Amino acid sequence: MSRAMNRVVVVGASLAGLATARSLRVQGYDGELVMVGEEPHRPYDRPPLSKDFLTGTTDVADLTLESNGEDLGIDWKLGTRADRLENGKVYLEDGTSWAYDGLVIATGARARTDVVGARLDGVHLLRTLDDALALREGLRRGGRVVVVGGGYIGSEVASTARAMGCEVTLLVSGTAPLHHALGPHAVVVSDLHHRHGVEVVTRARVTGIRPSGGSLVVDLADGRRLPADRVVLGTGAVPATAWLAGSGLELGDGVRCDATGATSLPGVVALGDCSAWFDPALGRHCRVEHWTSAVDRAPIAARTLLGGEAPTTAPRRAPYLWSDIHGSRIQMAGHAELANSCAVETGSVAEGSFVAVYRRRGHPVAVLGVDQPKHFMSVRRRLVSIPAVPSLQGASA
Amino acid sequence: MIPACPLSALPRGEAVRVDADVPIAVFHTEDGEVFAIDDTCTHQDASLADGWLEGCEVECPLHASRFNLRTGAVDAPPAKRPVRTHQVHVEDDMVYVTLSEEEPNLPPGVSAGSAGAAP
Numbered sequence: 001m002s003r004a005m006n007r008v009v010v011v012g013a014s015l016a017g018l019a020t021a022r023s024l025r026v027q028g029y030d031g032e033l034v035m036v037g038e039e040p041h042r043p044y045d046r047p048p049l050s051k052d053f054l055t056g057t058t059d060v061a062d063l064t065l066e067s068n069g070e071d072l073g074i075d076w077k078l079g080t081r082a083d084r085l086e087n088g089k090v091y092l093e094d095g096t097s098w099a100y101d102g103l104v105i106a107t108g109a110r111a112r113t114d115v116v117g118a119r120l121d122g123v124h125l126l127r128t129l130d131d132a133l134a135l136r137e138g139l140r141r142g143g144r145v146v147v148v149g150g151g152y153i154g155s156e157v158a159s160t161a162r163a164m165g166c167e168v169t170l171l172v173s174g175t176a177p178l179h180h181a182l183g184p185h186a187v188v189v190s191d192l193h194h195r196h197g198v199e200v201v202t203r204a205r206v207t208g209i210r211p212s213g214g215s216l217v218v219d220l221a222d223g224r225r226l227p228a229d230r231v232v233l234g235t236g237a238v239p240a241t242a243w244l245a246g247s248g249l250e251l252g253d254g255v256r257c258d259a260t261g262a263t264s265l266p267g268v269v270a271l272g273d274c275s276a277w278f279d280p281a282l283g284r285h286c287r288v289e290h291w292t293s294a295v296d297r298a299p300i301a302a303r304t305l306l307g308g309e310a311p312t313t314a315p316r317r318a319p320y321l322w323s324d325i326h327g328s329r330i331q332m333a334g335h336a337e338l339a340n341s342c343a344v345e346t347g348s349v350a351e352g353s354f355v356a357v358y359r360r361r362g363h364p365v366a367v368l369g370v371d372q373p374k375h376f377m378s379v380r381r382r383l384v385s386i387p388a389v390p391s392l393q394g395a396s397a
Numbered sequence: 398m399i400p401a402c403p404l405s406a407l408p409r410g411e412a413v414r415v416d417a418d419v420p421i422a423v424f425h426t427e428d429g430e431v432f433a434i435d436d437t438c439t440h441q442d443a444s445l446a447d448g449w450l451e452g453c454e455v456e457c458p459l460h461a462s463r464f465n466l467r468t469g470a471v472d473a474p475p476a477k478r479p480v481r482t483h484q485v486h487v488e489d490d491m492v493y494v495t496l497s498e499e500e501p502n503l504p505p506g507v508s509a510g511s512a513g514a515a516p
Contacts, residue, residue: 045475047460052441057506067477292461295473322459329459373458374447381449 005101005306006031009090011082012106013037015045015291016272018065019298020104021072027302033074034098036090038107040079041129042066047291049132050156051324054139055164063129082107085247088267102305105244105255105263105270109237109289115148117209122216122230126153127237138230139164146218146226148206149234150174151181152323155189157232158198159326168197169226171204171218181332183342185356188349188370192326201226239274239287252276254287261301269301281318281335290321318366318383328352329373333380334366346375355379401485401492404431412455414446418509419501421483421494422446424466426453432466433483433494439502440476478502 008024010017013035021033037043044063052058066072080094091097111125118125124135139145139161147158150172158170158177170177170193177193177200179186193200205221209231218226239254250256250264254276261269261277271277272294276287296317318334336342339358347354347370355375358366363384369376401415407425414436415421422436422445430453436444443459450456454472456463462476469479479502484495501509 052506059505062505064477065474067471067474295461320461331458373444377447377449377458 005029007098007100008033008102008104008305009098009100010035010104010106011090012104012108012272012274013039013041013043013076013078014106014108014272015043015065016106016108016294016298017104018043019295020106020269020271020302021074023299023302024306025072027299027306029302029306031101033072034100035074035076036080036082036092036098037076037078038081039128039130042076042078044129046127047322049129050126050153051160053132054136054157054160056136060129082243085244085249101267103268104301104305105249105268105274106272106294107240107243107274109273110240111233111237112235113233115206115209115233115235117216118233120209120211120216122228123209124230124232126157126232126234135230135232139166141229142166143229144215144227145169145230145232146171146216146228147232147234148204148218149232149236150177150179151234151236152178152321154232154234155193155325156323157234158193159196159324161232162196162198162326169199169201169228171201171206171220171226173204175202176200182330182368183336185349185354185368185370188328188352188354189325189330191350191352192328196326237273237289239276241274252285254285256285260304261297262304267305269305271297271301281338288319290319292320318380320380328371329369331369331373331376331380332366333376334358334364334383336366336368338365345379346372360384398493398495401433401494403490404487404492405490407431407492410450412446412448412450414444415494417496419481419503420444421496422455423485423492423494424450424455426450426466428452430466431485431487431492433485433492434464434466434469435481435483435501435503437501437503437507438462438464438476439471439478439480439504441504442507445480 043065080092083091083093089097089099111127145161145166146169148171155177158168162168176186176190178189207219216228255270257277259278273289276285279286320333323330336358338360342358344354344356353371355372356368367379401423409427412424420436424432438457447458448455453466454463463473464480469482481497481501
């Protein structure tokens with residue numbers, strides 16, 4: 001270790017923070033480890049919050065991220081927020097402050113709430129365990145649910161609410177749910193919603209939500225008014241970095257990091273949803289909200305913090321995400337935006353089960369699969385890491 | 398003891414799922430070893446035979462939990478419970494699996510007979 005490490009403070013007690021704590025211990029760090037979390041809960045898994053956890057198939061105990069009997073020797077500071085970072089100290093809202101030799105920033109992201117009426121009773125966000133418990137209670141009562149959001153959370157919640165017997169309308173601002181993520185293949189998601197009775201309203205612009213006779217009304221810019229018993233806002237997330245203003249850290253869309261998690265301050269690394277690592281494949285900083293990215297980057301960030309051997313140049317695995325919508329498994333890996341061609345290689349989009357391979361100059365750079373886990377995995381293993389193939393670098397495809 | 402598949406039909410680096418009350422996954426590693434474990438990930442309903450086989454470990458195709466094929470232990474989360482391992486022997490090119498007598502660690506919402514029911 002290049003600097004004396006006696007205390008590492010991890011701000012953010014979720015997947016990224018816990019994974020980094022584990023990596024620090026695995027890599028031999030045996031000093032003090034303080035973990036700060038805004039929520040009162042020990043680290044838990046968030047992906048089920050929009051899926052099985054809402055229906056009640058999985059429960060709080062299933063979400064725990066720590067293994068039975070796992071003891072990382074962590075000094076937990078839960079239920080208190082980090083207020084600011086100043087002169088090598090983290091100041092918490094509970095009035096305490098913590099000097100550190102190493103700091104891990106893993107504060108995640110917050111749900112966007114920039115819709116008029118977002119704070120009304122019956123309007124839900126979905127980011128935390130408590131959000132999910134409240135929404136679960138609401139959905140169990142049935143009724144009319146309007147979900148706002150064209151991303152994965154929106155479609156997952158719409159699908160879950162429908163499975164729980166609610167009457168569901170999904171509002172998306174684009175031409176189709178998940179169009180931004182899946183391009184022309186997003187039609188598979190529209191088909192799923194249609195088949196399962198979710199009404200999808202495209203090009204919807206919500207001007208506000210207001211109370212109306214004991215329930216709610218969602219107003220659209222085109223004059224439509226949608227009555228609802230509850231509304232779920234799945235309109236994206238913003239990095240939780242407000243507490244770092246004035247810290248000297250370089251902030252953009254997230255804490256800016258190099259390709260090893262190092263920030264602009266010595267002894268400080270960042271990872272997970274709050275961070276924007278430099279991505280050598282894309283040649284720019286990129287904030288990634290994927291579960292697997294947080295896990296894959298934890299050992300790298302830990303090594304950066306401990307100042308061990310230079311990070312390996314072995315090709316990293318491509319980003320990967322999954323989603324469950326109306327019982328269909330959607331899996332995506334790689335950088336589809338780098339491709340200049342795409343072809344369905346197995347199954348068909350119309351039948352709702354396929355594998356599409358995205359290529360750049362003939363090399364597979366991304367893969368999308370719907371209900372084809374085996375074939376998807378076989379292509380995912382062959383995905384080309386762009387920096388490993390110099391001929392693929394360059395701005396034009 | 399159940400006959401799983403001919404070894405010659407299972408190239409190194411590949412896996413096959415064997416239907417049973419609790420489905421089994423048989424792996425042929427790059428080193429030539431053969432292992433059998435429960436096919437269903439202990440975290441959520443996914444087929445480990447579809448997973449990423451590397452050395453003596455398989456990574457769940459869905460959420461990247463990693464299991465040691467020899468011991469069934471969890472090497473990487475989100476899974477927390479080990480997967481059951483079964484004895485394997487090869488005779489006249491046929492892979493035979495002797496089922497463990499332990500209780501399987503099936504994920505929430507999955508019971509014997511329903512594992513793998515989801516696509």
